[in-house]
Amino acid sequence: MGRYVARRLLQMIPVFIGSTLLVFSMMYALPGDPVRALAGEQAVDPVQIAAMKKELGLDLPLWHQYLNYLTGLFQGDFGTQIATQRPVAEEIARAFPITIRLALFAFVFTTVVGIAMGVFAGLKADMLRDRTLLLITLLLISVPSFVLGFLAQVFFAHQLGWVDPNVSPEAAWDELVLPAVVLGSLSLAYVARLTRTSVAENLRADYMRTAVAKGLPRRRIIGVHLLRNSMIPVVTFLGTDIGTLMGGAVVTEGIFNVQGVGNAVFQALRHREGSTVVGIVTLIVIVYLVASLLVDLLYAVLDPRIRYA
């Protein structure tokens, strides 16, 4: 197991470098210029711009800039914002916890409600409640999350007045309920369907018949024998889901005006603040990589037939 973890961690390095390089080159190779963006519409002396670029290291070739960035990153330096002169790390430290909170909230919601719905439907496959679930999940998958967000906002904030349409900059837990539900709804549909299929399939397995023949109580048959086996594919999905939720948070944050990374990326993109964008995307990629490693390890715990060498 230890060797497997070590190998996986080693494999993460090229993926990590690749992802950062990808985002870095997308940010810098494509047209657009942070210094010009800073100046806005005003005409600025080209000499001055060149001087500024030199000072910021933006006149260097792309690979050199990337190397500088990476070197800084390994020393914990995410770079400095050009417009505000604030360290990027500060912006990340402010915005990241909010998005993590939102994504975690959505993740818990997805997992708990999704699995419960899936088990509920899968136990009685092809019955009315199964069909109903299929319909609900189809709708959740079809309606884009921003549409769902707007509908939720119109209904819960404007019509019923239960919540404020905008989340305050502190983003307290209770304010994040609605955004988290909206953010998690797509994944919820996938988790519910996956659980449903898996439960319905395992229900027919021979070992379930054995469990009944052993005279075990029903909740033990379902809770221990059925669920342990049915959760295996679901856990795999949930692993990649954390990264997806962090990415999807960009949209949800836009609707509910949450001051998280989505918002930060948005502002940074507008001002062509490359280092902020790259920094945030890098962190999301790390979250994704770590989550998928954890899931693979959990997979081995759930399914003893998997052996890592």
Add this chain to the structure above:
Amino acid sequence: MITIDKKTDVPAPRGAEDSGGSLLEVRDLHVEFHTRDGVAKAVNGVNYSVNAGETLAVLGESGSGKSVTAQAIMGILDMPPGRIPKGEILFRGEDMLKMSYEERRNIRGRKIAMIFQDALSSLNPVLSVGYQLGEMFRVHEGMSKKQAKAKSIELMDKVKIPAAAARVNDYPHQFSGGMRQRIMIAMALALEPDLIIADEPTTALDVTVQAQVMDLLADLQREYNMGLILITHDLGVVADVADKIAVMYAGRIVEQSPIHELYKRPAHPYTRGLLDSIPRLDQKGQELFAIKGLPPNLLHVPAGCAFNPRCPKAQDVCRTDFPALVPVTEQDGTELPGRRSACHFWKETIHG
């Protein structure tokens, strides 16, 4: 955790308390399955009984209803699509079909246990064998995890699994086929049930391992004085272990007999066919006999005797009249105890 009255460790003598009635008696059992294409009548009026310490072999091809009957006894039929329109299953005189779910659950595993054919798929792949064995003690006897583990090791020793203590935490896929089947047997034996139903317990195993597992099962049955229902399609397997035999065809019993008499003098053409298709050393070099045709489709069972399209002795009456399961006698009319046949021409078959 459900705790039911704790039993003492000493096994109580079986069969002594109610030597009068049978341990298990199946009466006129019918099972049907409702499918998209119609109603499949899998079991059509089966009667059999088992006493403590007795072994009943139930023989038949796939689709003969032998496993479905066993599943009905065990209460593990999928219902729906399965349905039991008629019949009784008496366990120590009480009809289990009339019991509540909880009452039946208390019998399952504790009083009647089952051994399945494919141990690999019948054991839960993600739980250790120790956990699966220990579950019996934890659920039915309310033991702690630690006590249950100790009992599991004891059980694994009992079924002769080498290094039981070291292997108790292993998973089913880490054992060989024979060892897995021993674990299934151990699980069935765990609470020293009164009756064990073994559904083709050795079919999935190598021939050499088959004999070992069969011997083990027979030894343990003797030791605990249990009733045993042995379901098989292989006449060769049962000769040494069974006391009596019921041959099934198309959901009905076509012949019943004490085991040795059946081999000597079958009273049904189907049984005769089965016996003739066993390879024998003294007939080396000859072409092996095989029963012609296929087992009937349960959606469209032939009229009259279900075996008539495949029967070498079939007459017109076989295609129209359904043969009842009648007592078989000697030529002079003396009764042969325990023998019955469902053939219009049983006399010709047994005495001819």
Add this chain to the structure above:
Amino acid sequence: MPEALEATTKDATAPESVPAAPPAEKDARARSLWSDAWHDLRRNPLFLVSAVLIVVLLAMAVAPWLFTSADPRHADLAKHYLQKPNWSHFFAEDWFGYDIQGRSIYARVIYGARASIAVAVGVTALVTILGTLVGMLAGYFGGLLDTILSRITDVFFGVPFILGAMVVLTSFEERKLWVVILSLAFLGWTQIARVARGSVITIKQADYVVAAKALGASTSRILLRHILPNAMAPVIVVATIALGGYISAEATLSFLGIGLAEPTVSWGVDISSGQEQLRNAAFVLIIPSVMVSITVLAFIMLGDAVRNALDPKLR
């Protein structure tokens, strides 16, 4: 030699069809995977509904003038500013009301189908080609090539889709249709690549491929004649469902203000501009949103139905 190969090709389909059904069974099932699937699909209401929807949507995209005579760009602020829908005026210019510039929402919704569907179809076509190619090469050749291609796939897979698309698209001053298509395809091919790779690895070990190899078939022949056709089933299912996802993605990006932009008529563009009237005229936002949802639903249902038909085990 070619004859021998034809023979193996025929045998190749054998494992997927049941050899000879017992006489008792009503219909002999000696059909191939695809004709079997088609047989199932024709009687699946889910498939029929989605197929009809998709045909109608495609007709809208190709010939919007068949559905309305109104001009989606004609603005009459004075007369129609945020005029409410007239639900009983079926297929009329004012059926769905007018937007903030006094343009017929019905006409815009019809004409908007073209851009939205063009983006989705274009992206799906590109990712299917690229993803299948990468997945097939990685899966078939294995070894170092697989390691490299798989790591590259991981890199692209790790970058969140919408976030990545935002980064790429903000760099373009003018976001034309092909820019959006290329950007989404650039980021989206990984899913298909993973599915294709897994599928190819399974098929590579199948007896008919081993047999073809033993008979000396060339690599390109094995890949094109044996592996590709058999690996396509899961790819097509994933691609169909992804198509729905790209409709949604186009709208999402437009909503964020970085997808297609005016004067292009698209559902996303209208949703984006409809946000401002959310409180007083929600229909401006909701009607194109419903169109997006229906379209996504149609493709997802189609994908579901096709998957069920191809793999009855999943039911």
